[in-house]
Amino acid sequence: MALLAGFGHPDQSADMSPESHTAPDFPHPPPTAMAALSTLTALDPAFGTILDRAGPLPWRRRTPGFPGLLQAIVAQMISNQAAAAIWGRLRAIPGALEPATLIELPDDTLRAAGLSRPKVIHARALAAAFLDGTLSADRIALLDDEAAIVTIGSIKGMGRWTAEIYLLFALDRLDIFPSGDIALAAALADLKSLPARPAPKALRELATAWQPVRSLAARLLWHHWRHVTGRPAMDDFKLV
Structure with missing residues (x-):
């Protein structure tokens, strides 16, 4: 073909x-x-x-786990071009793609990268979910599509669109x-x-x-x- x-x-x-x-x-x-x-x-x-x-x-394609979901938060409600610029600044911050480091970063540091105040709150909620075991890359990967969407959506700021973007780009769900x-x-x-x-x-x-x-x-x-x-x-x- x-x-x-x-x-x-x-x-x-x-x-x-x-x-x-x-x-x-x-x-x-x-x-x-x-x-x-x-x-x-x-x-x-x-x-x-x-x-x-x-x-x-x-x-x-995006990396599974915390970085891929964090990137999906960055992309919410803005253009791809704006999201790419913010993501570039965020990932340049040492440790920002690690939950334990991101949750300790000052708000001003995250805001300077381009995250809105709500997205700073949502990024911290995501980091907390990975740190307390509510979410993990392995756990999400084992769930079927709808169960994964519900699980991801249980975290503040993580709606259905965010979960679907993650499943599509990070896990290559069909x-x-x-x-x-x-x-x-x-x-x-x-x-x-x-x-x-x-x-x-x-x-x-x-x-x-x-x-x-x-x-x-x-x-x-x-x-x-x-x-x-x-x-x-x-x-x-x-x-x-």
Whole structure:
């Protein structure tokens, strides 16, 4: 299948649009991605057109555990570009990606990196959850998708979108679709020429058609939206 050549590898550009930036090196997709692409395009041929227009799909990935969830907090309610800038400053603080160190950092230090006051509170709550054993990378990895979402969501500031982003990018779960994501709604409206951007509930219902490979549908829709808007793929999988 010709589309299988469209996944991003370290020697491929992540965006073929005229406005593209120099792409970072992205990791190889997992073997399951190839089968998922075949399944998805059979379910909905519209997804088969995205790679032809937007170029190879960069396989963005995040580190499991505390750093990946902290990064998801950083990304809440702001653009990818703003999140990448804040994350770069935060990870430059010695020990900030370790729960025991972050929880002791002064508020002013975290605020100087770009975290809002609520996100400082949420980052500390996340650190406390790892320190007291409420959360751990191993525990989350053993849970099924919905149980993991509920467990992560029990921590202050960690809603469903944050949990879904973590499962999708840090654990490579196959059937995750963050229906509350505005960019996904906008991308689908553009791809399908919908009269309006679907609301989260409607988007969630539409996405059921792409089970059991909704994670790839989400990745492709984000890729489509980056191409349409001329935004670069962000190098957000590198944490050190």
